[in-house]
Amino acid sequence: MKITLTVGIALSLLVTSAAAQVRIPAERLEKIFVPTPEQQEKNIEICTQNLIKLGKSIEVYLEVNGDYPEWLSDLYHPKYLPEPDVLTCPSDRMGGRAGFARNIDPKMPVSYGYQFRSQHRERIQENRTLYGDGVPLVRCRHHPNQDFHCLNLSYSYKISRSWSIWEAVPEQLYDSPEEAIAAMEIGLQQQPDNERLCYYVYPALARLYIETGRADKVDGVVALFKSSINTDYPRYYMTLARLLEMTDQDAELLQVFKELAEQDPNDRSVHRKLAEIYQKLGDSESAEEHRLKAESVLALLGKPVPGFSAIDLDGKPISLEQYRGKVVLLDFRATWSSQCLEDTPNVKKVYDAYHDKGFDIIGISLDNDEKMLREQLKKHEIPWRQIYSGKRWQSPIPQQYGIRNIPQGWLIDRDGTLISQRANGLLLEHLVSEAVGVEVNLIKLLQSILGNNK
Numbered sequence: 519m520k521i522t523l524t525v526g527i528a529l530s531l532l533v534t535s536a537a538a539q540v541r542i543p544a545e546r547l548e549k550i551f552v553p554t555p556e557q558q559e560k561n562i563e564i565c566t567q568n569l570i571k572l573g574k575s576i577e578v579y580l581e582v583n584g585d586y587p588e589w590l591s592d593l594y595h596p597k598y599l600p601e602p603d604v605l606t607c608p609s610d611r612m613g614g615r616a617g618f619a620r621n622i623d624p625k626m627p628v629s630y631g632y633q634f635r636s637q638h639r640e641r642i643q644e645n646r647t648l649y650g651d652g653v654p655l656v657r658c659r660h661h662p663n664q665d666f667h668c669l670n671l672s673y674s675y676k677i678s679r680s681w682s683i684w685e686a687v688p689e690q691l692y693d694s695p696e697e698a699i700a701a702m703e704i705g706l707q708q709q710p711d712n713e714r715l716c717y718y719v720y721p722a723l724a725r726l727y728i729e730t731g732r733a734d735k736v737d738g739v740v741a742l743f744k745s746s747i748n749t750d751y752p753r754y755y756m757t758l759a760r761l762l763e764m765t766d767q768d769a770e771l772l773q774v775f776k777e778l779a780e781q782d783p784n785d786r787s788v789h790r791k792l793a794e795i796y797q798k799l800g801d802s803e804s805a806e807e808h809r810l811k812a813e814s815v816l817a818l819l820g821k822p823v824p825g826f827s828a829i830d831l832d833g834k835p836i837s838l839e840q841y842r843g844k845v846v847l848l849d850f851r852a853t854w855s856s857q858c859l860e861d862t863p864n865v866k867k868v869y870d871a872y873h874d875k876g877f878d879i880i881g882i883s884l885d886n887d888e889k890m891l892r893e894q895l896k897k898h899e900i901p902w903r904q905i906y907s908g909k910r911w912q913s914p915i916p917q918q919y920g921i922r923n924i925p926q927g928w929l930i931d932r933d934g935t936l937i938s939q940r941a942n943g944l945l946l947e948h949l950v951s952e953a954v955g956v957e958v959n960l961i962k963l964l965q966s967i968l969g970n971n972k
Protein backbone atom coordinates (compact mmCIF):
# COMPACT_ATOMS: atom_id res chain seq x y z
CA MET A 519 0.00 0.00 0.00
CA LYS A 520 2.75 2.40 1.04
CA ILE A 521 4.75 1.57 -2.09
CA THR A 522 1.76 2.16 -4.35
CA LEU A 523 1.16 5.50 -2.68
CA THR A 524 4.79 6.59 -3.09
CA VAL A 525 4.79 5.57 -6.75
CA GLY A 526 1.52 7.46 -7.13
CA ILE A 527 3.00 10.64 -5.66
CA ALA A 528 6.17 10.31 -7.78
CA LEU A 529 4.05 9.80 -10.89
CA SER A 530 1.82 12.74 -10.16
CA LEU A 531 4.87 15.01 -9.68
CA LEU A 532 6.32 13.85 -12.98
CA VAL A 533 2.99 14.23 -14.71
CA THR A 534 2.66 17.79 -13.45
CA SER A 535 6.04 18.81 -14.81
CA ALA A 536 5.51 16.92 -18.08
CA ALA A 537 2.14 18.62 -18.56
CA ALA A 538 3.69 22.00 -17.81
CA GLN A 539 6.06 21.55 -20.76
CA VAL A 540 3.39 20.97 -23.39
CA ARG A 541 1.18 23.89 -22.36
CA ILE A 542 0.67 26.35 -25.23
CA PRO A 543 1.66 29.88 -24.17
CA ALA A 544 -1.30 32.25 -23.74
CA GLU A 545 0.19 34.78 -26.22
CA ARG A 546 0.25 32.12 -28.93
CA LEU A 547 -3.31 31.02 -28.23
CA GLU A 548 -4.44 34.65 -28.41
CA LYS A 549 -2.76 35.16 -31.77
CA ILE A 550 -4.56 32.15 -33.19
CA PHE A 551 -8.08 32.84 -31.94
CA VAL A 552 -8.62 36.43 -30.96
CA PRO A 553 -9.00 39.54 -33.14
CA THR A 554 -7.16 42.73 -32.11
CA PRO A 555 -8.72 44.82 -29.31
CA GLU A 556 -9.55 47.56 -31.83
CA GLN A 557 -11.34 45.07 -34.08
CA GLN A 558 -13.20 43.64 -31.10
CA GLU A 559 -14.38 47.10 -30.05
CA LYS A 560 -15.59 47.81 -33.57
CA ASN A 561 -17.45 44.48 -33.70
CA ILE A 562 -19.13 45.19 -30.36
CA GLU A 563 -20.31 48.55 -31.71
CA ILE A 564 -21.76 46.96 -34.87
CA CYS A 565 -23.33 44.17 -32.81
CA THR A 566 -24.93 46.75 -30.49
CA GLN A 567 -26.40 48.57 -33.50
CA ASN A 568 -27.71 45.22 -34.82
CA LEU A 569 -29.44 44.56 -31.50
CA ILE A 570 -31.03 48.03 -31.50
CA LYS A 571 -32.33 47.43 -35.04
CA LEU A 572 -33.63 44.02 -33.99
CA GLY A 573 -35.43 45.67 -31.07
CA LYS A 574 -37.13 48.16 -33.37
CA SER A 575 -38.27 45.46 -35.78
CA ILE A 576 -39.56 43.28 -32.91
CA GLU A 577 -41.56 46.26 -31.68
CA VAL A 578 -43.20 46.63 -35.10
CA TYR A 579 -43.76 42.87 -35.40
CA LEU A 580 -45.46 42.88 -32.01
CA GLU A 581 -47.78 45.72 -33.04
CA VAL A 582 -48.75 44.06 -36.32
CA ASN A 583 -49.11 40.48 -35.06
CA GLY A 584 -50.04 40.90 -31.40
CA ASP A 585 -47.32 38.43 -30.34
CA TYR A 586 -43.56 38.00 -30.45
CA PRO A 587 -42.05 36.20 -33.47
CA GLU A 588 -41.47 32.48 -33.07
CA TRP A 589 -37.93 32.82 -34.47
CA LEU A 590 -35.77 35.85 -35.17
CA SER A 591 -35.75 34.91 -38.86
CA ASP A 592 -39.52 35.69 -38.92
CA LEU A 593 -38.43 39.34 -38.76
CA TYR A 594 -36.72 39.17 -42.16
CA HIS A 595 -39.50 40.84 -44.12
CA PRO A 596 -39.80 44.28 -45.81
CA LYS A 597 -42.23 45.36 -43.07
CA TYR A 598 -39.93 44.55 -40.13
CA LEU A 599 -36.32 43.91 -41.07
CA PRO A 600 -35.44 44.52 -44.71
CA GLU A 601 -31.68 43.82 -44.28
CA PRO A 602 -30.76 40.25 -43.25
CA ASP A 603 -27.19 41.35 -42.29
CA VAL A 604 -28.57 42.57 -38.98
CA LEU A 605 -29.06 38.92 -37.95
CA THR A 606 -25.30 38.25 -38.09
CA CYS A 607 -22.75 39.47 -35.55
CA PRO A 608 -19.37 40.45 -37.11
CA SER A 609 -17.59 38.53 -34.31
CA ASP A 610 -19.44 35.30 -35.13
CA ARG A 611 -16.78 33.31 -36.95
CA MET A 612 -19.39 30.84 -38.21
CA GLY A 613 -21.58 33.60 -39.68
CA GLY A 614 -24.66 32.44 -37.78
CA ARG A 615 -24.41 28.84 -38.93
CA ALA A 616 -23.29 27.29 -35.63
CA GLY A 617 -25.50 26.82 -32.60
CA PHE A 618 -26.84 23.72 -31.01
CA ALA A 619 -29.48 21.72 -32.81
CA ARG A 620 -32.62 22.52 -30.86
CA ASN A 621 -31.98 26.27 -30.79
CA ILE A 622 -30.90 26.73 -34.37
CA ASP A 623 -33.08 29.08 -36.40
CA PRO A 624 -34.78 26.86 -38.99
CA LYS A 625 -34.92 29.41 -41.80
CA MET A 626 -31.58 31.20 -42.07
CA PRO A 627 -28.22 31.72 -40.33
CA VAL A 628 -28.69 33.79 -37.15
CA SER A 629 -25.90 34.70 -34.70
CA TYR A 630 -28.21 35.77 -31.91
CA GLY A 631 -29.78 33.71 -29.16
CA TYR A 632 -33.51 34.37 -29.08
CA GLN A 633 -34.72 33.83 -25.52
CA PHE A 634 -38.45 33.86 -26.27
CA ARG A 635 -38.52 30.74 -28.46
CA SER A 636 -41.82 28.93 -28.16
CA GLN A 637 -40.54 26.13 -25.89
CA HIS A 638 -39.03 28.65 -23.46
CA ARG A 639 -41.83 31.16 -23.23
CA GLU A 640 -43.25 30.02 -19.92
CA ARG A 641 -39.85 29.97 -18.20
CA ILE A 642 -38.80 33.36 -19.61
CA GLN A 643 -42.15 34.83 -18.60
CA GLU A 644 -41.39 33.83 -15.00
CA ASN A 645 -37.98 35.55 -15.25
CA ARG A 646 -39.66 38.63 -16.60
CA THR A 647 -42.24 38.70 -13.80
CA LEU A 648 -39.56 38.47 -11.10
CA TYR A 649 -36.81 40.59 -12.67
CA GLY A 650 -38.79 43.02 -14.83
CA ASP A 651 -38.30 44.14 -18.41
CA GLY A 652 -34.50 44.30 -18.12
CA VAL A 653 -34.51 40.52 -18.76
CA PRO A 654 -32.73 39.61 -22.03
CA LEU A 655 -34.87 38.94 -25.08
CA VAL A 656 -32.03 38.57 -27.63
CA ARG A 657 -28.42 37.77 -26.71
CA CYS A 658 -25.06 37.73 -28.47
CA ARG A 659 -22.35 35.43 -27.10
CA HIS A 660 -19.69 36.00 -29.75
CA HIS A 661 -17.43 38.47 -27.96
CA PRO A 662 -14.65 36.61 -26.13
CA ASN A 663 -12.17 38.04 -23.63
CA GLN A 664 -14.43 40.84 -22.42
CA ASP A 665 -15.59 41.55 -18.89
CA PHE A 666 -19.06 40.45 -19.99
CA HIS A 667 -20.24 37.21 -21.61
CA CYS A 668 -23.31 38.50 -23.41
CA LEU A 669 -24.55 41.57 -25.18
CA ASN A 670 -28.29 41.67 -24.50
CA LEU A 671 -31.34 43.34 -25.92
CA SER A 672 -33.95 43.52 -23.17
CA TYR A 673 -37.75 43.40 -23.27
CA SER A 674 -37.70 47.18 -22.93
CA TYR A 675 -35.40 47.29 -26.03
CA LYS A 676 -32.40 48.48 -24.03
CA ILE A 677 -28.85 47.13 -24.41
CA SER A 678 -27.01 45.59 -21.46
CA ARG A 679 -23.77 43.70 -20.95
CA SER A 680 -24.03 40.77 -18.55
CA TRP A 681 -22.68 37.38 -17.66
CA SER A 682 -24.47 34.36 -19.17
CA ILE A 683 -26.21 33.65 -15.87
CA TRP A 684 -27.35 37.05 -14.67
CA GLU A 685 -29.97 35.87 -12.14
CA ALA A 686 -27.63 36.41 -9.18
CA VAL A 687 -26.42 39.80 -10.49
CA PRO A 688 -29.56 41.35 -12.01
CA GLU A 689 -28.12 44.88 -11.69
CA GLN A 690 -26.11 43.99 -14.84
CA LEU A 691 -29.37 44.24 -16.77
CA TYR A 692 -30.18 47.74 -15.54
CA ASP A 693 -28.61 51.19 -15.55
CA SER A 694 -28.44 51.26 -11.72
CA PRO A 695 -28.85 48.92 -8.72
CA GLU A 696 -31.91 50.95 -7.68
CA GLU A 697 -33.66 50.08 -10.95
CA ALA A 698 -32.92 46.38 -10.39
CA ILE A 699 -34.21 46.61 -6.79
CA ALA A 700 -37.43 48.30 -7.91
CA ALA A 701 -38.04 45.60 -10.53
CA MET A 702 -37.46 42.75 -8.04
CA GLU A 703 -39.65 44.37 -5.38
CA ILE A 704 -42.57 44.35 -7.83
CA GLY A 705 -41.66 40.84 -9.00
CA LEU A 706 -41.60 39.37 -5.50
CA GLN A 707 -44.98 40.92 -4.70
CA GLN A 708 -46.37 38.92 -7.61
CA GLN A 709 -44.46 35.65 -7.27
CA PRO A 710 -42.92 35.35 -3.80
CA ASP A 711 -43.28 31.55 -3.95
CA ASN A 712 -41.35 31.02 -7.18
CA GLU A 713 -39.11 28.08 -6.25
CA ARG A 714 -37.25 27.98 -9.54
CA LEU A 715 -35.86 31.45 -9.05
CA CYS A 716 -35.97 31.99 -5.27
CA TYR A 717 -32.41 30.68 -4.92
CA TYR A 718 -31.23 33.72 -6.89
CA VAL A 719 -33.79 36.48 -6.47
CA TYR A 720 -34.00 36.66 -2.66
CA PRO A 721 -30.22 36.80 -2.05
CA ALA A 722 -29.77 39.22 -4.97
CA LEU A 723 -32.34 41.63 -3.54
CA ALA A 724 -30.86 41.35 -0.02
CA ARG A 725 -27.33 41.99 -1.33
CA LEU A 726 -28.42 45.04 -3.34
CA TYR A 727 -30.24 46.47 -0.30
CA ILE A 728 -26.98 46.20 1.67
CA GLU A 729 -24.87 47.63 -1.14
CA THR A 730 -27.16 50.63 -1.51
CA GLY A 731 -27.19 51.38 2.23
CA ARG A 732 -30.58 49.88 3.05
CA ALA A 733 -29.50 46.92 5.19
CA ASP A 734 -32.55 47.47 7.41
CA LYS A 735 -34.73 46.07 4.62
CA VAL A 736 -32.99 42.65 4.60
CA ASP A 737 -35.02 41.31 7.55
CA GLY A 738 -38.14 41.87 5.45
CA VAL A 739 -36.60 39.83 2.61
CA VAL A 740 -35.79 36.98 5.01
CA ALA A 741 -39.32 37.07 6.48
CA LEU A 742 -40.92 37.02 3.01
CA PHE A 743 -38.68 34.09 2.00
CA LYS A 744 -39.61 32.09 5.12
CA SER A 745 -43.33 32.71 4.71
CA SER A 746 -43.42 32.02 0.95
CA ILE A 747 -41.03 29.14 0.27
CA ASN A 748 -41.69 25.65 1.55
CA THR A 749 -38.97 24.04 3.68
CA ASP A 750 -39.29 20.94 1.44
CA TYR A 751 -37.75 22.88 -1.44
CA PRO A 752 -34.33 21.20 -1.83
CA ARG A 753 -32.34 24.43 -1.69
CA TYR A 754 -34.42 26.03 1.07
CA TYR A 755 -31.75 25.87 3.79
CA MET A 756 -28.89 26.80 1.45
CA THR A 757 -30.81 29.89 0.33
CA LEU A 758 -31.80 30.81 3.87
CA ALA A 759 -28.17 30.42 4.91
CA ARG A 760 -27.03 32.85 2.22
CA LEU A 761 -29.58 35.39 3.46
CA LEU A 762 -28.64 34.98 7.14
CA GLU A 763 -24.97 35.23 6.35
CA MET A 764 -25.42 38.68 4.87
CA THR A 765 -26.80 40.00 8.15
CA ASP A 766 -24.45 38.14 10.52
CA GLN A 767 -27.25 36.23 12.22
CA ASP A 768 -24.81 33.59 13.43
CA ALA A 769 -27.00 31.68 15.89
CA GLU A 770 -29.71 31.00 13.31
CA LEU A 771 -27.08 30.40 10.63
CA LEU A 772 -25.54 27.69 12.81
CA GLN A 773 -28.95 26.01 13.16
CA VAL A 774 -29.46 26.08 9.40
CA PHE A 775 -26.09 24.51 8.65
CA LYS A 776 -26.58 21.84 11.31
CA GLU A 777 -29.81 21.00 9.50
CA LEU A 778 -27.93 20.82 6.18
CA ALA A 779 -25.24 18.57 7.68
CA GLU A 780 -27.95 16.24 8.93
CA GLN A 781 -29.51 16.06 5.47
CA ASP A 782 -26.19 15.27 3.80
CA PRO A 783 -23.32 14.35 6.14
CA ASN A 784 -20.96 13.95 3.15
CA ASP A 785 -21.28 17.52 1.90
CA ARG A 786 -17.84 18.95 2.53
CA SER A 787 -18.88 22.52 1.77
CA VAL A 788 -21.39 22.36 4.64
CA HIS A 789 -18.69 21.21 7.07
CA ARG A 790 -16.37 23.94 5.82
CA LYS A 791 -19.06 26.49 6.60
CA LEU A 792 -19.81 24.96 10.02
CA ALA A 793 -16.11 25.22 10.87
CA GLU A 794 -16.19 28.93 9.96
CA ILE A 795 -19.31 29.63 12.00
CA TYR A 796 -18.03 27.77 15.11
CA GLN A 797 -14.73 29.63 14.82
CA LYS A 798 -16.56 32.94 14.69
CA LEU A 799 -18.63 31.94 17.73
CA GLY A 800 -15.42 31.06 19.62
CA ASP A 801 -15.96 27.28 19.75
CA SER A 802 -12.56 26.13 18.42
CA GLU A 803 -13.12 22.48 19.30
CA SER A 804 -16.25 22.12 17.16
CA ALA A 805 -14.61 24.23 14.46
CA GLU A 806 -11.67 21.80 14.31
CA GLU A 807 -14.00 18.80 14.17
CA HIS A 808 -15.80 20.16 11.13
CA ARG A 809 -12.59 21.37 9.52
CA LEU A 810 -11.31 17.80 9.62
CA LYS A 811 -14.50 16.53 8.03
CA ALA A 812 -14.34 19.20 5.36
CA GLU A 813 -10.70 19.25 4.42
CA SER A 814 -9.77 15.61 4.52
CA VAL A 815 -9.16 14.87 0.86
CA LEU A 816 -8.93 11.22 1.78
CA ALA A 817 -12.24 11.26 3.67
CA LEU A 818 -14.09 9.36 0.98
CA LEU A 819 -11.22 7.25 -0.29
CA GLY A 820 -11.96 3.55 -0.03
CA LYS A 821 -15.59 4.32 0.78
CA PRO A 822 -18.74 4.13 -1.37
CA VAL A 823 -19.30 7.31 -3.36
CA PRO A 824 -22.71 8.86 -2.55
CA GLY A 825 -24.89 8.60 -5.64
CA PHE A 826 -26.50 11.26 -7.78
CA SER A 827 -29.17 11.39 -10.43
CA ALA A 828 -29.45 13.97 -13.17
CA ILE A 829 -30.44 14.50 -16.78
CA ASP A 830 -27.67 14.15 -19.34
CA LEU A 831 -26.96 16.44 -22.29
CA ASP A 832 -29.22 14.29 -24.50
CA GLY A 833 -32.10 14.67 -22.06
CA LYS A 834 -31.87 11.13 -20.65
CA PRO A 835 -31.85 10.29 -16.92
CA ILE A 836 -28.41 9.35 -15.64
CA SER A 837 -27.26 8.11 -12.25
CA LEU A 838 -24.11 6.69 -10.72
CA GLU A 839 -26.11 3.55 -9.94
CA GLN A 840 -26.43 2.81 -13.69
CA TYR A 841 -22.64 2.33 -13.87
CA ARG A 842 -22.35 -0.24 -11.07
CA GLY A 843 -20.21 -3.15 -12.30
CA LYS A 844 -17.96 -0.87 -14.36
CA VAL A 845 -14.89 1.10 -13.43
CA VAL A 846 -16.11 4.66 -13.90
CA LEU A 847 -14.42 8.04 -14.02
CA LEU A 848 -16.35 11.13 -12.92
CA ASP A 849 -14.59 13.60 -15.14
CA PHE A 850 -15.04 17.17 -13.86
CA ARG A 851 -13.96 19.71 -16.47
CA ALA A 852 -14.92 22.79 -18.50
CA THR A 853 -14.12 24.13 -21.95
CA TRP A 854 -13.17 27.54 -20.50
CA SER A 855 -10.17 25.97 -18.74
CA SER A 856 -7.08 25.67 -20.98
CA GLN A 857 -5.67 22.97 -18.64
CA CYS A 858 -8.82 20.92 -19.23
CA LEU A 859 -8.62 21.35 -23.00
CA GLU A 860 -4.98 20.21 -23.03
CA ASP A 861 -5.82 17.15 -20.94
CA THR A 862 -8.81 16.04 -23.08
CA PRO A 863 -6.84 13.92 -25.66
CA ASN A 864 -5.26 11.94 -22.79
CA VAL A 865 -8.66 11.07 -21.29
CA LYS A 866 -9.93 10.08 -24.73
CA LYS A 867 -6.87 7.86 -25.25
CA VAL A 868 -7.46 6.03 -21.94
CA TYR A 869 -11.15 5.65 -22.76
CA ASP A 870 -10.39 4.14 -26.17
CA ALA A 871 -7.86 1.73 -24.66
CA TYR A 872 -9.95 0.47 -21.72
CA HIS A 873 -13.61 0.97 -22.61
CA ASP A 874 -14.08 -2.58 -23.88
CA LYS A 875 -12.46 -3.88 -20.67
CA GLY A 876 -15.19 -2.38 -18.51
CA PHE A 877 -14.15 1.26 -18.14
CA ASP A 878 -16.55 4.16 -18.68
CA ILE A 879 -16.61 7.91 -18.12
CA ILE A 880 -19.29 10.36 -17.02
CA GLY A 881 -18.40 13.87 -18.12
CA ILE A 882 -19.49 16.46 -15.57
CA SER A 883 -19.25 19.86 -17.18
CA LEU A 884 -18.66 23.07 -15.26
CA ASP A 885 -19.38 25.05 -18.39
CA ASN A 886 -21.90 27.78 -18.86
CA ASP A 887 -21.80 27.78 -22.65
CA GLU A 888 -23.63 24.75 -23.98
CA LYS A 889 -22.72 25.54 -27.57
CA MET A 890 -19.00 25.65 -26.80
CA LEU A 891 -19.29 22.38 -24.87
CA ARG A 892 -21.04 20.65 -27.77
CA GLU A 893 -18.44 21.99 -30.20
CA GLN A 894 -15.58 20.57 -28.10
CA LEU A 895 -17.31 17.20 -27.67
CA LYS A 896 -17.72 16.99 -31.43
CA LYS A 897 -14.18 18.15 -32.14
CA HIS A 898 -12.60 15.53 -29.84
CA GLU A 899 -15.16 12.84 -30.80
CA ILE A 900 -16.14 12.28 -27.16
CA PRO A 901 -18.58 9.36 -27.00
CA TRP A 902 -19.30 9.24 -23.25
CA ARG A 903 -22.33 10.88 -21.62
CA GLN A 904 -22.23 14.41 -20.28
CA ILE A 905 -24.01 16.21 -17.47
CA TYR A 906 -24.38 19.95 -17.98
CA SER A 907 -26.29 22.48 -15.88
CA GLY A 908 -24.74 25.73 -17.14
CA LYS A 909 -23.85 26.87 -13.62
CA ARG A 910 -20.07 26.60 -13.60
CA TRP A 911 -18.88 26.09 -9.98
CA GLN A 912 -22.48 26.19 -8.76
CA SER A 913 -23.41 23.10 -10.83
CA PRO A 914 -25.25 20.64 -8.55
CA ILE A 915 -22.92 17.60 -8.78
CA PRO A 916 -19.62 19.52 -8.41
CA GLN A 917 -21.29 21.27 -5.45
CA GLN A 918 -22.35 17.93 -3.97
CA TYR A 919 -18.79 16.57 -4.22
CA GLY A 920 -17.10 19.82 -3.16
CA ILE A 921 -15.14 20.24 -6.41
CA ARG A 922 -12.89 23.30 -6.19
CA ASN A 923 -10.44 22.80 -9.06
CA ILE A 924 -10.49 21.21 -12.50
CA PRO A 925 -9.68 19.05 -14.31
CA GLN A 926 -10.43 16.57 -11.56
CA GLY A 927 -11.09 12.87 -11.99
CA TRP A 928 -12.81 10.67 -9.44
CA LEU A 929 -12.14 7.04 -10.26
CA ILE A 930 -14.71 4.63 -8.89
CA ASP A 931 -14.34 0.86 -8.65
CA ARG A 932 -16.81 -1.68 -10.04
CA ASP A 933 -18.55 -1.87 -6.64
CA GLY A 934 -18.90 1.90 -6.26
CA THR A 935 -15.83 2.47 -4.04
CA LEU A 936 -13.77 5.60 -4.57
CA ILE A 937 -10.25 4.72 -5.73
CA SER A 938 -8.84 8.19 -6.41
CA GLN A 939 -9.89 11.83 -6.45
CA ARG A 940 -6.85 12.72 -8.54
CA ALA A 941 -7.23 10.45 -11.56
CA ASN A 942 -5.80 12.88 -14.10
CA GLY A 943 -2.88 13.31 -16.44
CA LEU A 944 -0.70 10.28 -17.13
CA LEU A 945 -1.62 8.88 -13.70
CA LEU A 946 -5.08 8.19 -15.10
CA GLU A 947 -3.97 5.31 -17.29
CA HIS A 948 -2.05 3.71 -14.43
CA LEU A 949 -5.07 3.86 -12.12
CA VAL A 950 -7.57 2.73 -14.74
CA SER A 951 -5.48 -0.21 -15.92
CA GLU A 952 -5.07 -1.36 -12.32
CA ALA A 953 -8.79 -0.98 -11.61
CA VAL A 954 -9.96 -2.89 -14.67
CA GLY A 955 -7.40 -5.59 -13.88
CA VAL A 956 -5.03 -5.14 -16.79
CA GLU A 957 -1.36 -5.46 -15.87
CA VAL A 958 0.49 -2.30 -16.63
CA ASN A 959 4.19 -2.16 -17.25
CA LEU A 960 5.00 0.44 -14.63
CA ILE A 961 8.66 0.68 -15.59
CA LYS A 962 7.69 1.32 -19.22
CA LEU A 963 5.19 3.94 -18.10
CA LEU A 964 7.77 5.67 -15.89
CA GLN A 965 10.31 5.59 -18.72
CA SER A 966 7.80 7.16 -21.10
CA ILE A 967 7.12 9.95 -18.61
CA LEU A 968 10.84 10.49 -17.95
CA GLY A 969 11.40 10.49 -21.70
CA ASN A 970 8.78 13.21 -22.12
CA ASN A 971 10.49 15.17 -19.40
CA LYS A 972 13.90 15.40 -21.06
Ligand SMILES: [Zn+2]
Pocket residue numbers: 561562565607608609658659660661669
Ligand atom coordinates in the same frame (compact mmCIF):
# COMPACT_ATOMS: atom_id res chain seq x y z
ZN1 LIG B 1 -22.20 40.17 -31.25
